Amino acid sequence: MKIAFVGKGGSGKTTLSSLFIRHLAARPAPVIAVDADINQHLGAALGLDEAEAAALPAMGAQLPLIKEYLRGANPRITSVESMIKTTPPGEGSRLLRVREDNPVYDACARPVRLDPGEIRLMATGPFTESDLGVACYHSKVGAVELCLNHLVDGRDEYVVVDMTAGSDSFASGMFTRFDMTFLVAEPTRKGVSVYRQYKEYARDFGVALRVVGNKVQGQDDIDFLREQVGEDLLVTVGHSDWVRAMEKGRARPFDALEPENERALELLARTAADAHDGRDWERYTRQMVEFHLKNAESWGNAKTGVDLAAQVDPGFVLGDHCSGVGAALPA
Template sequence: MRIAFVGKGGSGKTTLSALFTRHLAHSGAPVLAIDGDINQHLAQALAPGEDNPSTPPPLGPALSDIKAYLRGTNPRIASPDSMIKTTPPGRGSRLLRLLGDDELHSRHVSRAGGVPLMVTGEFDESDLGVACYHSKLGAVELYLGHLVDGPGEYVVVDMTAGADAFASGLFTRFDMTFLVAEPTRKGVSVYRQYRDHAREFGIPLAVVGNKVTGEDDLLFLKEQVGDDLLTHLVQSDWVRAAEQGRAASEALDALEPHNRHALTVLRETVDARSRDWARLHRHAVEFHLRNARAWADARTGESLADQVDPDYVPGPAALS
């Protein structure tokens, strides 16, 4: 299952992404964390006891190589240069298994706090004024588009803050989206935007309250988001200590019981869902055609609608 954590900057989105990923890894489940935020802090959140946790070579700068690899022998893609972030897989494309023994995983996965991690890369000085961060996220979109993950496998993505995720079709690539919200007006401000877009495309969305200090906070969240409020986490001394580098214990078992229960609720919610391969592929094709018409045909000088393979069957059947 593919899970996105979204929310306003400062809501605790990265912290929740890391806690949930560690919760899954602690159970022995195959899990991959992906840092898709412009502020690359997921490695530190996954390894709170390490001053400078190692990160893998970022995906963003390797986008051209990733395109060439995933293109495989797909005859509908003329060259890697004509491949864009929304190009869907077709017959001949290289498909990926989660944490498989392949070129892409071997180059771009390392471990932070014992958890497999991919990163998009920072927005650096060479990007200023000439690029947007979504060009780096294109590598994540292509990765998820070519990934054939199986039951009991998890990909957890810490997304960009606010509503920036809607600048691409990446938001449709998930089985479940958790919106992290503090109990403040600003904290829930992004919720309505996500709710409306998620409903339009049939994307399951649940709100996770964070930094809740009492009944008044919880009542506020219920009034603002209604039945979309799935669970909440209370203000955590353990998390604050970890963020300050003074955690008495790095073990997740030391997290407050209420917060550990909230992580269990998140997993139960994810596990209750089933993968809809047809929906994922339908959205991939839809956003590819949108991008082709809007800019990509003109930029490449090709009709990128021809990259869509009408006979491609998404999902495990494509592996054969």
């Protein structure tokens, strides 16, 4: 299943997503973690040192390889250059699966050993000084969106994405790619403002959204969040000595995490599983196509010089039945 963590900058979404990833890995379950935030901190939250985190390959830098692999033998895609971030799969396209090895994972993913378990970690790559004034960060996360559009995942397989902060997540159709979106909110007016934006934007797209209250210090904070977000409030999380030790570089075994926080993580997992069970692959594919046509009309056709609407395979529905077999990559 595909799970996103969103929230205001500083809300603790990266910390909570890293705890959730550790919880899944300890089951153990296959997990692909993706750092899609403009500030790349997920690697550090998962225990990588500064050098290890900096050495993670940038998905954005591997976009030509990603496109070439996913294009496969799809006759509707005339060239790699004509693929954009929203290009949907069709007959002949290659698909990605969580439990496989492929050239995309070889180029973009790195194994991270946790206590216990192991995951694959991918990162969009940081927004660098050389990007200022000449690049949009959403061009980097386009590699993530393209991969999600071509990913077939099962109930006991996990893709967890730490999204960019605030409402920037709506700059593409990627916010519709998830079975469950957890919005991390502090018990403050600013903390719930992003929730209101997200709720409004997501309403028309059937996005499953639940709120995780973070940095909660007492019943008054819980009452405030409940007043502001109502039944969307799933669970609250307070201070964690385990997290504080981790942030100081004094890692403890994960089974030393406070029981109440462990129960909160398990509730997140059960909630996501329930949402996945209700996935509608036809709607999922239809939304993908709708965003592609919007992007094609607004900028994609002009940029590529191609009518990108022709890339849509009207008879194709993504799902477990798809083989995802295409031609081999050139040597």
